[in-house]
Amino acid sequence: MSQAFPRPTIGLSQLLTEAGLGAGSAIRVTGPGALPALLWLCRRGYEDVGCLQAGQRAPADAADALLAAHTASGDWLTALLDNGPHVRPGGVVIVQTRPSVGGGAAARIFHAHGFDLVRRLPGAHRDVLVARRTSCQLQEAA
Numbered sequence: 001m002s003q004a005f006p007r008p009t010i011g012l013s014q015l016l017t018e019a020g021l022g023a024g025s026a027i028r029v030t031g032p033g034a035l036p037a038l039l040w041l042c043r044r045g046y047e048d049v050g051c052l053q054a055g056q057r058a059p060a061d062a063a064d065a066l067l068a069a070h071t072a073s074g075d076w077l078t079a080l081l082d083n084g085p086h087v088r089p090g091g092v093v094i095v096q097t098r099p100s101v102g103g104g105a106a107a108r109i110f111h112a113h114g115f116d117l118v119r120r121l122p123g124a125h126r127d128v129l130v131a132r133r134t135s136c137q138l139q140e141a142a
Helices: 012-018 034-044 076-085 104-112
Strands: 026-030 047-053 062-072 087-097 115-121 128-131
Touching: 012 115, 026 034, 026 104, 034 047, 034 062, 062 076, 076 087, 087 104, 104 115, 104 128
Parallel strands: 026 047, 026 062, 062 087
Antiparallel strands: 087 128, 115 128
16 A cells, blocks of 8 residues: 655745745736735735736846746746846746746756756646846846
């Protein structure tokens, strides 16, 4: 008789904390689910939270974190990293992808835009990826 063990889970609060983000961090949320995500962050004490539309060059300062509040395709992720909103060097992008995008394909997209994929949380239907922007200038897409 085999015993099934639940998959280890991590909540968004813990993920943000592990990424070095706190109540005073500048966090920008984008995507179709941005408003509920923004409200969730505000209710948990994050003070510098904003909602931005992806793909438009927003007149905003670079953030400490960008949270994409929907399941992103590879093309959408590329457009997001090309056009912004952007994160400062050392900042993070947190995005959900389909498992087919979550492995090497996403790592290549992030690397081409000056990010290192630092964490991948695999799920049954989508993966959560955390990428940290390197301190060097954005690299040209390969």
